[in-house]
Each structure stands twice: as C-alpha cells, then as structure tokens.
Amino acid sequence: MTHKNFKSIEKTVFGRGSFNQLDEILEPKRTLNNAYMVFIVDHYFKGKELESRLPVHEGDLVYFIDVDPYEPTTEQIDALRDEILAKKGLPSGLIGIGGGSIMDIAKATALMLTNDGSSTLYQGLNLIKKPGVYHVGVPTISGTGAECSMTAVLTGPEKKLGLKCEWTIFDQVILDSELTASVPVDKWFYTGMDTFIHCIESRDGILNNAYSMAYGEQSLKLCRDIYLGENAGQSPENDDKLMVASLMGGLSLTYSEVGICHALSYGLSKIFGEKHCYANCLAFQHLADFYPEGVAEFKTMLDKHGIVLPKGLSKNWTDAEITAMAHVAYNLHHMWNHAIGTDWKEKISIEFIEGLFRRL
Numbered sequence: 001m002t003h004k005n006f007k008s009i010e011k012t013v014f015g016r017g018s019f020n021q022l023d024e025i026l027e028p029k030r031t032l033n034n035a036y037m038v039f040i041v042d043h044y045f046k047g048k049e050l051e052s053r054l055p056v057h058e059g060d061l062v063y064f065i066d067v068d069p070y071e072p073t074t075e076q077i078d079a080l081r082d083e084i085l086a087k088k089g090l091p092s093g094l095i096g097i098g099g100g101s102i103m104d105i106a107k108a109t110a111l112m113l114t115n116d117g118s119s120t121l122y123q124g125l126n127l128i129k130k131p132g133v134y135h136v137g138v139p140t141i142s143g144t145g146a147e148c149s150m151t152a153v154l155t156g157p158e159k160k161l162g163l164k165c166e167w168t169i170f171d172q173v174i175l176d177s178e179l180t181a182s183v184p185v186d187k188w189f190y191t192g193m194d195t196f197i198h199c200i201e202s203r204d205g206i207l208n209n210a211y212s213m214a215y216g217e218q219s220l221k222l223c224r225d226i227y228l229g230e231n232a233g234q235s236p237e238n239d240d241k242l243m244v245a246s247l248m249g250g251l252s253l254t255y256s257e258v259g260i261c262h263a264l265s266y267g268l269s270k271i272f273g274e275k276h277c278y279a280n281c282l283a284f285q286h287l288a289d290f291y292p293e294g295v296a297e298f299k300t301m302l303d304k305h306g307i308v309l310p311k312g313l314s315k316n317w318t319d320a321e322i323t324a325m326a327h328v329a330y331n332l333h334h335m336w337n338h339a340i341g342t343d344w345k346e347k348i349s350i351e352f353i354e355g356l357f358r359r360l
Contacts, residue, residue, distance in 0.1 A: 004255055007166035009148055012173045014243070016236070019138065019176040022095070023055030029134050032092040036060050038084055040106050042067060042098030042140060050097075050140075050179070061087065067101035070273050072108065074119040074156040080105070081112040081119075090114070093134035093171075099191070100144030100276065103137050107152035107168050110135035119154060123161040128168075137170040140179040142242040143191030143277060145198055145250025147173050153276070160270040160328060175247065177239035188234055189227075189307050190277040192242055193298065195249035196223045197280050200294035201259035202252040205338035209256065216252035219245045227301045259339030260290050263332045264356060267325030285309055286359040290339065314358045326353040 013021060026037060036059040043066040045051055056062055061084065084091065090113060096106025110132035112119050122128050137147045146153075150169050151162035162168075183191075199216040202208065222245035225231075226238045261284045268279040285302075288295040302309065314322065330336075330353055336344040 006150060006254055007169050008251075009169055009173050010171045012175065012247075014175040016176060016178045016240070018174055019053065019179060022136070022138070022174060025136070025172060025174070026055065026093065026095070029093050030057070032134060033090040034088055034092070036088055036091050038091045038094045038109075039063065040065060040080075040094065040096045040098075040102060040109065042102050045097070045140070054097075059088070061091070065098075065102065065105060067099065067105075069275070070155075071160075071269055071276060072101055072105045072152075072154050074123070074154050077105065077108045077112055077119045077154060080109050084109070084113065091133055093136065095136045095138065097138040097140060099139065099141040100146040100194075103139060103144065103146035103149075104152045104154065104162075106135055106137060107132075107146075107170065108154055108163050111152070111163055111165075111167060119163065120156045120158070122163045123154060123156055123159060124164065126165045128163060128165045131167045134171050136172040136174065138174045138176070138179070139243070139246070141183050141187065141191050142177070142180055142239070142246040143194045143249075145195065145246055145253065147175070148247050148250040148254070150254065155270055159331065160266045161332075173247075175243050177236070177243045180239050180243065181236075183234075185234065185305070186307065187277075188242075189301075189305055190275075190281055192223065192226065192245075193281050193284070193301070194277040195219060195242070195246050196227075196298065196301075197261055197284055197294070198249040198253045198258060199223070200291050201261060201339070202249075202256040204291055204294070205257060205259050206341055207256045207338045212252045212254075212256035215248040216256070219248035219252060222248070224297075228297075228304060232304060257334055257338035259335055260356070261287055263329040263335045263339075264325075264353075266332060267328040267353075267357065270328045271321055271325045281309055282313070282360060283356075285311075286356070311360070313360045317357075322354050322357050323350065325357050326350045329353050329356075 039062045046064045151164040153162040264283040265279040268274040
C-alpha cells in the first residue's frame with residue numbers, strides 16, 4: 001500500500017489585521033526573476049478600502065477579476081498567463097486575494113507561468129512538469145479550503161478537473177478574518193457548508209483515517225458552533241472560527257477524499273456553470289441515503305438561518321443535459337471509490353447517477 005505524502009503550506013499567518021504584514025512578507029521575494037509581483041484580486045474589492053491597502057510597488061501588475069457567475073476556466077488561465085509574460089516576463093511571485101475561485105486562479109496561473117502549452121494538458125494528478133512561481137493566498141471568504149488545497153480546479157472544454165500536484169500548494173497563506181466581514185449571508189452560508197460537506201464526505205468513506213479525522217472532527221465542531229451554537233451567525237468570533245474550520249476541512253479531505261456530493265457538484269458546474277459551494281448545497285440536501293447524519297444536520301442549519309434551497313430543478317433539464325452531467329460526475333473515479341468502495345463500478349452506472357440528478 002502506498003500512503004499519501006503531501007506537502008503543506010510552507011508558511012501561515014493567522015489573526016485579525018494580519019493582512020497588514022503582506023508587504024513585509026513579500027519583500028524578500030521581490031528580487032526573484034524579473035523583480036515584480038502580480039496581484040490577482042476579486043473584482044468585488046475594486047474601488048473599496050482593500051484596494052488602497054494593497055502593497056503595490058512600482059512595476060507590479062494588478063488584475064481585478066470578476067468571478068461571477070462563472071468558475072475559472074482553462075482558457076482564462078492560458079490568456080492571463082500569456083498576457084503577464086508578454087508584458088513583463090516571469091514575475092517574482094503572485095498573490096491571490098479573494099474567494100475560492102480567485103485562489104484557484106492564483107494557483108493555476110502561478111503554475112502555468114513556468115509550464116508550456118495549454119492548462120488543459122495538465123488537468124489531472126501530477127501532470128505539471130515544473131514548479132510554479134512563488135505564490136501567496138489571501139482568502140476573503142471562508143469555506144472552500146482552496147487556501148490549503150493541492151488542487152486548482154478549472155473547467156475546460158472537455159472536463160472540470162484540477163491541476164493537482166504538490167507545487168499547487170501556496171507558499172504562504174494569510175488568514176485575516178477581518179477581510180471576510182462584508183460577505184453576504186447567503187454566500188457565508190454556502191461557503192461554510194462547503195467546509196461542512198468536506199468533513200462529512202471525508203469521514204464517511206473508505207479512505208477515512210485517524211489523520212483526516214483529527215482535522216475533520218475539529219472542523220465539524222467549529223461548524224456546529226458557528227451555525228448551530230448559542231451565538232450562531234456572523235460575528236468576529238465566528239469569522240475567526242470559520243477561517244480555521246475551512247483550513248482544517250481542507251486538510252481533512254487532503255488526506256482522505258470527497259465523495260458523491262462533490263461529484264454531482266462538478267456536473268452542475270460544468271454543464272450549468274453553477275458556483276461550486278452553492279451546487280454542493282443543491283445536491284447534498286438530496287443525499288440522506290448516503291450521508292444520513294450529515295444531511296439531517298445540514299437541514300437543521302438551513303432552517304436555523306432561513307436559507308431556502310430550490311427543488312424540482314431537474315424538471316427543467318433535458319435528458320441530454322442530465323446525461324452530460326452524469327458523465328462528468330462518473331469520470332471522477334477517485335470520489336466514487338472513496339464513497340462507495342473499490343467495487344464502485346459494479347454498483348454505480350451512468351443511469352444511476354442520472355437518477356441522482358433527477359432528485360434535484
């Protein structure tokens with residue numbers, strides 16, 4: 001048996017106001033390559049206070065990227081890489097500031113700056129040939145786990161699949177929960193549920209182990225405090241907790257795996273462009289036969305926060321669309337293996353997965 005031997009984030013700073021240390025953190029790296037930094041920032045912060053706080057030096061490039069309504073694509077990454085290299089050559093480093101999509105864009109672009117050809121060539125495990133440039137993640141919303149994940153998830157012409165290798169991991173992460181204070185309630189809920197679902201799926205599968213459980217159980221405890229506790233809801237204290245829960249949930253699945261809900265979510269994102277966290281919530285509510293305890297708790301959290309998810313969506317989908325989603329989900333073999341077992345191909349068919357989508 002071969003055990004996972006994964007790389008963690010090299011450096012992490014946690015605490016309210018820690019974003020103010022970014023300039024100091026970047027300083028020793030500024031002499032690398034062509035001596036400039038690239039900032040990739042969620043367009044939400046354009047014209048807001050955070051823009052004025054970016055430690056931009058002369059010669060740095062700043063890109064404000066709108067990630068609504070679509071998730072990152074291979075075409076987008078290739079175009080961004082080509083533009084950066086054409087403008088100023090290889091940068092000293094790259095800083096991603098935003099939610100999960102910005103984290104994935106930052107990780108993927110950092111890799112593609114040093115690897116030739118289209119990012120479609122590298123969708124999969126350990127296909128990247130060379131380490132990327134120095135890259136820093138600054139999450140401004142908590143839950144996706146993208147800040148610690150070794151995957152940069154991209155939607156390509158043929159598949160939604162990540163660039164996954166140890167070089168994807170951020171060299172530095174800044175966890176400053178002050179940056180999450182302006183997150184709308186619905187997004188705060190959906191992204192937090194991504195963490196919750198990570199932990200449930202990590203736990204309820206064959207790759208679950210003491211290492212993944214240690215992170216997952218602590219993350220679940222924090223989620224319960226945040227969403228069901230006496231002081232449930234958005235607050236500075238709960239923002240701190242969710243930022244840590246997100247990191248721990250991401251580490252839990254790194255040494256285990258996600259399952260059926262994420263497979264379905266990828267199908268929804270690939271065919272309909274649904275945001276990952278929201279797509280997870282749409283699917284998870286219908287999976288009580290696979291995750292009974294988790295779904296029951298999830299529904300209690302929905303009620304507690306007055307979140308109403310649509311149902312009956314599949315009535316408006318064509319058979320061709322449902323089949324296309326089923327193929328996307330089926331091809332995520334590692335997720336089905338974890339959730340169902342090594343004999344999953346004997347139990348799971350395209351028709352079976354179509355039936356799961358029809359529940360929605």
